[in-house]
Amino acid sequence: MSTEIEISSEIERYPVTTIGDSAFKFCSGLTSITIPKSVTSIGKKSLGYTDDDKKIDGFKIHGYLNSSAESYAKGNGFEFINIEETTPQAWDLDQDYNITIKDFVVMKKLALGISEVGTVEDYLSLVDLNQDGKFTSVDLVLMINKILEA
Numbered sequence: 001m002s003t004e005i006e007i008s009s010e011i012e013r014y015p016v017t018t019i020g021d022s023a024f025k026f027c028s029g030l031t032s033i034t035i036p037k038s039v040t041s042i043g044k045k046s047l048g049y050t051d052d053d054k055k056i057d058g059f060k061i062h063g064y065l066n067s068s069a070e071s072y073a074k075g076n077g078f079e080f081i082n083i084e085e086t087t088p089q090a091w092d093l094d095q096d097y098n099i100t101i102k103d104f105v106v107m108k109k110l111a112l113g114i115s116e117v118g119t120v121e122d123y124l125s126l127v128d129l130n131q132d133g134k135f136t137s138v139d140l141v142l143m144i145n146k147i148l149e150a
Contacts, residue, residue, distance in 0.1 A: 023046040034063070
């Protein structure tokens with residue numbers, strides 16, 4: 001089972017507006033969920049709880065400000081992440097909203113032509129940190145500095 005899911009705003013052209021009580025109660029491996037604006041009602045203990053009603057440590061809810069997602073997260077003590085403010089930064093190659101050594105490793109692999117995720121050309125806008133139109137060791141040094149700042 002995936003640890004992160006995104007709820008669609010529509011299923012077969014019908015809007016998704018409700019997440020029922022205990023909807024994900026037996027999904028104890030779930031650590032993060034993204035909820036669309038269309039959801040206006042979230043039932044009791046439908047997200048972030050195990051089958052024995054214990055909170056899932058580190059559970060995160062991604063959603064929009066002033067939404068049912070935000071209300072549910074805050075009302076249940078879960079971390080709320082505003083989707084509108086979470087565009088990954090250019091050097092966040094794994095797009096997890098954190099600049100870590102993992103991003104550097106992905107960048108180094110791209111520099112060596114080793115990639116499970118694409119080619120340097122696919123990622124040039126992300127890896128060209130000094131914006132000179134090329135991917136060079138200067139970009140790697142900038143990445144290391146950014147990681148050290150974090």
